[in-house]
Amino acid sequence: MNTVVSMAGIVSILRPRQGLDDLACAGFTSLMPDFGLFASAEGMTEADYRPETMRRCYQNFRAEIGKRALAFPVAKAPFLSLTTERTDLYTRIVRLNRDCVRACEEMGCGSIIVQPLFAGIARERIWEENRAYYLTLAQACEKAETKILLPNQYREQGGHLIRGLCSDGASAAAWIDRLNEAAGGERFGFCMDSGYCNVCGQDMQAFAAALGGRLKAVILTDNDGRRDMRRLPFAGACELYSGTDWLSLIRGLRGSGFDGSLILDMRDTVQAFSPFLRPQVLALGRAVADYFAMQVGIGNALKKYSSIVLFGAGNMCRNYMKCYGTQYPPLFTCDNNEKLWGTEFCGLEVRSPEAMKCLPEGCGVFICNTYYREIEAQLRAMGVERIEYFNDEYMPSYYFDRVRREE
Amino acid sequence: MHNIGVQTKNAITDENPQEGFALLRRTGFSCCDFSLNAYLTNQALYGFAVNDFFDKSGRELETFFTPHKKAAEQAGVRVSQMHMPYPNYVPGASPELNEYLRCVVAPKSLAVCAFFGCPYIVVHGFKLAHHLGSEEAEWERTADFLDSLAPAAKSYGITICVENLYTSVGSHIVEGPCCDARKAAQRIDRFNEKYAAEVLGFCFDTGHANLVGIDFEPFLTTLGKRLKVLHIHDNDGVSDLHQIPFTFTRTRENLPSTDWEGFVRGLRAIGYGGVLNFETAPVLTAFPDVMKEETLGFIAGIGRYFAGELSSAPGQEKG
Numbered sequence: 001m002n003t004v005v006s007m008a009g010i011v012s013i014l015r016p017r018q019g020l021d022d023l024a025c026a027g028f029t030s031l032m033p034d035f036g037l038f039a040s041a042e043g044m045t046e047a048d049y050r051p052e053t054m055r056r057c058y059q060n061f062r063a064e065i066g067k068r069a070l071a072f073p074v075a076k077a078p079f080l081s082l083t084t085e086r087t088d089l090y091t092r093i094v095r096l097n098r099d100c101v102r103a104c105e106e107m108g109c110g111s112i113i114v115q116p117l118f119a120g121i122a123r124e125r126i127w128e129e130n131r132a133y134y135l136t137l138a139q140a141c142e143k144a145e146t147k148i149l150l151p152n153q154y155r156e157q158g159g160h161l162i163r164g165l166c167s168d169g170a171s172a173a174a175w176i177d178r179l180n181e182a183a184g185g186e187r188f189g190f191c192m193d194s195g196y197c198n199v200c201g202q203d204m205q206a207f208a209a210a211l212g213g214r215l216k217a218v219i220l221t222d223n224d225g226r227r228d229m230r231r232l233p234f235a236g237a238c239e240l241y242s243g244t245d246w247l248s249l250i251r252g253l254r255g256s257g258f259d260g261s262l263i264l265d266m267r268d269t270v271q272a273f274s275p276f277l278r279p280q281v282l283a284l285g286r287a288v289a290d291y292f293a294m295q296v297g298i299g300n301a302l303k304k305y306s307s308i309v310l311f312g313a314g315n316m317c318r319n320y321m322k323c324y325g326t327q328y329p330p331l332f333t334c335d336n337n338e339k340l341w342g343t344e345f346c347g348l349e350v351r352s353p354e355a356m357k358c359l360p361e362g363c364g365v366f367i368c369n370t371y372y373r374e375i376e377a378q379l380r381a382m383g384v385e386r387i388e389y390f391n392d393e394y395m396p397s398y399y400f401d402r403v404r405r406e407e
Numbered sequence: 408m409h410n411i412g413v414q415t416k417n418a419i420t421d422e423n424p425q426e427g428f429a430l431l432r433r434t435g436f437s438c439c440d441f442s443l444n445a446y447l448t449n450q451a452l453y454g455f456a457v458n459d460f461f462d463k464s465g466r467e468l469e470t471f472f473t474p475h476k477k478a479a480e481q482a483g484v485r486v487s488q489m490h491m492p493y494p495n496y497v498p499g500a501s502p503e504l505n506e507y508l509r510c511v512v513a514p515k516s517l518a519v520c521a522f523f524g525c526p527y528i529v530v531h532g533f534k535l536a537h538h539l540g541s542e543e544a545e546w547e548r549t550a551d552f553l554d555s556l557a558p559a560a561k562s563y564g565i566t567i568c569v570e571n572l573y574t575s576v577g578s579h580i581v582e583g584p585c586c587d588a589r590k591a592a593q594r595i596d597r598f599n600e601k602y603a604a605e606v607l608g609f610c611f612d613t614g615h616a617n618l619v620g621i622d623f624e625p626f627l628t629t630l631g632k633r634l635k636v637l638h639i640h641d642n643d644g645v646s647d648l649h650q651i652p653f654t655f656t657r658t659r660e661n662l663p664s665t666d667w668e669g670f671v672r673g674l675r676a677i678g679y680g681g682v683l684n685f686e687t688a689p690v691l692t693a694f695p696d697v698m699k700e701e702t703l704g705f706i707a708g709i710g711r712y713f714a715g716e717l718s719s720a721p722g723q724e725k726g
Contacts, residue, residue: 123624154620159657160644160664162620170589201573201581201619206542225579226645241577248581251540397540400498 001297002073002261003289004030006219009230009267010282013037013057016064026282030071032263033061033107035100036078041089062107074149074191074217074261075100075109080119082164082228083156087120094133098140101148111147111216111261113191116165118153126165127175134179138187149191149216150176152207154200154228161199161228166190169210176214189216195223195230195265198244208252216260218253220292232266232281233288250394253296262296264289294391301388302328305364309333309356310390311375312368313345315402319392320368321346322399331363336378356384366390409717411710412438412487412684413703416445417691424475428482434700435707438487438682439479440636441523443516447492452508455500461492461512468515469522476523486523487682488568488610488636491516493531495552498538513556521563527636528560529568529610532584536574545584546594553598553607561604568635569595570610573618573647580647582619585609588629595633608635612686614642614649617665624666627673634679638686639713641665649689652709671716679717683710 005028011019023031038058065072077100080089097114104112114137116130137148150172155164166172172190179188190211197204208215222236223229225243234242266285273281294301302308302324310317310333317333325346332349335341340350356365356379364386367375372389379387413436419427431439446460463471479486495508513530520528532549536542553567560567569591574583585591591609598607609630615638616623627634642648643655644664657664685706694702 155622157666158655158660158662158664160617160620162617162666163622167622168625198579198581199620201579203536203542203582203586205536206587209541238578243577243579245576245579245581247537247576255541395540397544398538400538 001259001293002030002071003028003286003293004032004073004261004263005282005285005289006032006034006076006263006265006267008034008037008265009270010278011061013054013061016061020064020068020070022279022282024068024070025279026286028282028286029069030073030261031065032261033065033072033075033104033109035075035103039096039100040078041093041096042080042084042086058103065107072107072109074111074113074263075104075107076113077101077104077115079115082118082154082161084119089119090117093117094136097137101137101140101146102142105141105143105146110145111149111189113149113151113217116150116153118155118165130165130175131179131182134188135182138179138183141187144185144187147187147189147216149189151191151193151219152196154196161226163200163202167196167200167202169207173211173214176211188214189260190214191217191219191263193219193221194233194244194249195219195221195228197249198223198225199228201225204245204249205252205255206248208249208256208258212256215253215256215258217263218249218258218260219263219265220289221265230265230267230269232264232269232285233292235266235269247394250292250295251396254298254396258296262289262292295394298391298394299324299327301364302366305386306362307331307360308364308366309359310348310366310368311335311353311356311379313337313340313343313348313350314369314405316368316370316390316392317348318346318399318403319395320366320390321348323396330366331360333368353378353382357382359384362386364388368392409680409710409714410438410485410487410682411436411707411714412440412682413706414440414442414490414684414686414688416442416688418688418699418703419475419478421471421475424478425481428475428478428484430700430703431484432482434703435711436484436703438485438684440529440638440684440686441475441486441489441525442688443519444490444492447512449493452492452494452497452500452504455497455504457504457507461507461515463515465515465518468519472519472522479523486525488527488529488684489516489520489523489525491520491528491530494534495531496533496535496548498535509552509555513552514559517556517559517563517565517567520565526564527566527568527608527610529570529636529638530556531572532569534572534574534583536583542584542587542590546590549584550594550598557598557602557606560606561602566605566608566635568608568610570612570638571615571621572612573615580618580645582621583615586616586619586621588626592630592633609633610636610638612638612640613652613665613670614638614640614647614686617642617644618647620644622666623669624673624676627670627679628676631677634677634681636681637684639684639710640686649687650693651687651690651706671713674713675717675719683713683717685710 153164222231313335572583640649
């Protein structure tokens with residue numbers, strides 16, 4: 001799984017150097033070029049999009065990224081505003097996106113996200129129009145392995161954003177299958193935008209399940225559930241809770257065996273912070289992207305060890321045993337509560353932390369307690385290595401109750 | 408022409424049902440959605456509290472509702488659909504409470520529905536995806552519940568209707584049970600095949616669909632003839648407000664933020680011939696009580712508007 005960051009809001013097309021340096025400092029090694037920042041079918045007649053200026057910006061950007069050890073697993077072609085009613089742009093869109101496909105290949109991008117055609121097309125014609133359009137773009141690819149990714153869309157109803165093209169998982173999957181069949185190979189895949197799903201209140205788990213292996217990229221972004229914003233995940237919290245169903249997304253990506261690009265798009269959050277603070281915001285963004293990668297691949301940490309033990313004999317341990325205990329059975333668990341020593345919890349013997357001093361070779365210790373850092377320090381002081389944090393925030397399933405013990 | 412209905416909550420009282428049903432008829436409703444859920448509320452159930460209403464025997468329940476039934480008949484208002492109390496399963500509640508909901512409240516609700524001669528009863532699917540891990544696992548529990556009711560429903564000639572619901576993540580409403588029309592259609596077909604009768608159907612709730620951005624037209628056309636009843640109401644796309652259609656807009660162009668045109672197109676495409684039923688009880692508390700008649704009349708007027716839009720392709724109605 002790649003963790004990728006969108007350049008939007010971070011890398012200025014006029015002066016890209018600082019943004020690229022900030023991203024490198026934050027530890028990002030993969031970038032999603034957004035060609036919409038350089039060219040827009042709607043904006044090409046506006047002064048800001050003068051072709052010669054944009055060409056110069058793009059060449060400068062290419063020169064700057066060429067100096068850095070950055071990967072470009074996926075790029076984004078220019079999108080029309082989803083609320084546009086302009087229907088006079090299709091010739092321009094086709095030409096522009098053909099150029100973007102070629103630019104994508106020149107940069108070494110393996111895939112490019114291309115928005116479906118929508119404005120002014122009758123519902124009954126939408127598939128045929130898009131079929132021809134996408135196959136034209138596939139023919140424009142010089143490399144057979146370049147993939148075109150279809151994204152989910154919303155549409156506007158009197159200011160209310162509702163489900164648009166490719167927002168039904170089963171229908172989107174059918175489109176991709178039919179396109180691949182027509183193209184004679186796996187040339188098309190899907191990019192799921194969590195922000196668009198969120199404004200449409202969608203079950204992202206079911207969406208991802210319907211797409212299965214067709215899902216090649218996921219845009220991680222947050223909003224208030226009403227408007228199309230591009231916030232850092234968790235930054236849209238209200239009344240102590242995130243309003244985005246991350247549990248559903250993570251379950252869906254795990255269930256579909258997702259191994260594509262996790263693309264962080266946080267342009268609004270980054271732009272809202274002072275340039276003074278952007279390096280710290282980007283570092284947080286990096287941590288958030290890594291956190292999602294960890295959650296989606298939560299089984300990967302367990303697979304690393306020949307045996308495991310747990311630290312903690314409470315609800316997190318119980319959740320571990322419910323969801324992973326059969327596949328990855330621990331040798332035992334331990335707890336700082338001496339009243340529990342020698343007892344059994346969820347089928348595990350509860351031992352003193354001293355038991356951690358004589359673990360078999362290759363055994364990993366999974367902390368099942370939210371006081372992670374405190375416990376990690378305790379274990380390290382005992383000479384324990386191979387320490388991992390287990391996390392039950394996004395479990396495959398949950399108990400209906402919680403274990404409650406007197407302090 | 409389609410019949411127009413409205414829920415009885417806030418319109419009909421136990422003390423004087425004649426007055427309420429006469430009011431419904433006078434204001435333009437020929438049908439009603441009997442709010443059985445008003446006798447055991449969701450607020451109470453989520454607080455693990457159960458009253459003794461459904462402790463009544465079948466005979467006692469019939470006696471209790473006889474004045475309502477007679478009043479409806481006298482007024483010429485048909486009980487065309489009923490809402491079962493919900494939830495039918497309360498996560499975290501005692502096994503006794505959940506057993507009571509399954510084994511007492513639900514079957515007695517069906518019996519009351521039959522007593523009224525009502526062909527459809529709307530139930531809520533279980534909201535358990537968070538705990539059980541998936542919508543499929545959640546549906547299995549709902550299906551098990553429906554299986555417990557299906558034989559009785561078949562013998563009564565009642566179709567149980569599942570409706571599209573929402574759930575909450577923090578303060579944000581997202582899709583809940585029965586929001587995938589394709590799955591709903593398959594499940595309904597399987598159920599009806601299993602029981603060799605139309606024991607299961609669908610209730611499309613416009614407000615819930617609007618909250619989770621569902622595209623009305625393809626949803627309705629996917630459901631097709633499985634769509635039996637409606638909960639028509641409107642909201643701001645944020646909260647489940649159960650207000651009058653066409654009330655909400657979000658732009659200075661002042662166009663509706665709910666896709667009522669798509670709603671009409673979808674119903675027309677499937678030849679929906681059922682009742683145009685409004686689930687707008689909160690409107691009657693929002694408007695001054697002295698305006699109740701005008702308010703109901705206005706809602707019925709919107710029903711007539713929808714009926715007119717649909718009249719080019721009327722279908723057949725059951726019951």
